[in-house]
Amino acid sequence: MQANESLTEYAYNMIKHLEETFGPRYSSSEAEKKANLWVKEEFSKFCDEVHQEEFETRPNAYPQGIIKITGVLAGIAFIFMPFVFPLPLFSAIFVLLGLFILITNLFLGQRWLGFLFKRGISSNVYGIIRPSGEVKYRILFEGHIDSAKQLRIGEYERLPAKRFLLGILYLVFTVVISLLKFFAQLEGTILIYLEAGPFQWTLYDWIYFLALIILYPCFIFIIWGLTGNVVVPGAADNLSGIAVTAALGKYVSQNRPKHIEIIVASMGSEEIGSRGADYFVQQHGELLQNGIAYVIDDSGAGDTFYLVEKSILYGISFDPEAMNRIETAHTHYKTEVPDAVPLKRGNVILGASDAAVYVKAGYKSGFILGILDREGARIAKPPHWHSIHDTWKNINKKMVRDNIGIALKFVELLDSEYS
Structure with a gap:
């Protein structure tokens, strides 16, 4: 399994289309709803079954x-x-x-302070791609469809x-x-x-x-x-995660693993506290009991992949097995694609992604970011994080290509274990 140019173009064009068609997509907004309906139609082209589920939010409460x-x-x-x-x-x-x-x-x-804020309705979309043989393990690949309100501090390079x-x-x-x-x-x-x-x-x-x-x-x-009223375009964070997930699903549907069932998902309302992932765990936690959640979040820009081991302020350590498997997949992928984007591991101060929800619920999960690896930088931060400059024009196609390639290698290696 290896990402080819057509898959990269497919994912890149999806990012561009979603941003230009639906614009910024704050939690529970009409734009978020319509964008996820579009993703549902796209998933329907290659998944064996597709579901959309709505849930209640308090979009202006968190954070x-x-x-x-x-x-x-x-x-x-x-x-x-x-x-x-x-x-x-x-x-x-x-x-x-x-x-x-x-x-x-x-x-x-x-x-507990949510009662002070107005209710909203958000949605998740997920599709299932069955293996050619018996299901022995599952992988949930997911990104989130919503985009954040601007963090003005995100406009600072340091x-x-x-x-x-x-x-x-x-x-x-x-x-x-x-x-x-x-x-x-x-x-x-x-x-x-x-x-x-x-x-x-x-x-x-x-x-x-x-x-x-x-x-x-x-x-x-x-x-x-730490505040701002402008909703950002959210191309890297996280249309890139949606597009990479879709490209992977499209490829896997035509080249099915023997024993690994693939779930591709577009989660809503991640930026207000991973409400979509939380709802998914409540409704479908059994799907992750013998599986792993591979979260692709804000990794379409930058020059280095970053595996997050711990979110310091949130006090969350991510699953070592999940992180080791992603790193192994990158190592194998890089032997086939020598110019692949490098990968490093470390901690972040802020941020946790949907992976935090899965880990807290007792499931295996890890997530991958894209950062600009600058000498002397003390804090790992994605470029244009929660910024008005997070547009499709700043997406790095090489990051998209290698995101897909690493994820496909991840599937390949796991399937070989169960075959």
């Missing part, structure tokens, strides 16, 4: 709604500082409440780490000074410079507000950088 709530709570916390006992304590309370909302809803996925650290320091500094002033007021040991009604200016206020001249703009920069 940007949660980030904005945290930003407002922590952003107004300083207001309570220059006042009499016990009001300074509310500065710490507001920051800690904001962080609690952020951690539980964003990183732990508890979604993360402005100093500003981020100073912005985070604002949160820590506010909690510390708030508690120090509160207990000093409680004990009556505070040095007061000015007091008028509820207003009270102390040594702690001098320290705090002078530091805020630098820290507060950096905090606002974080909230600004």
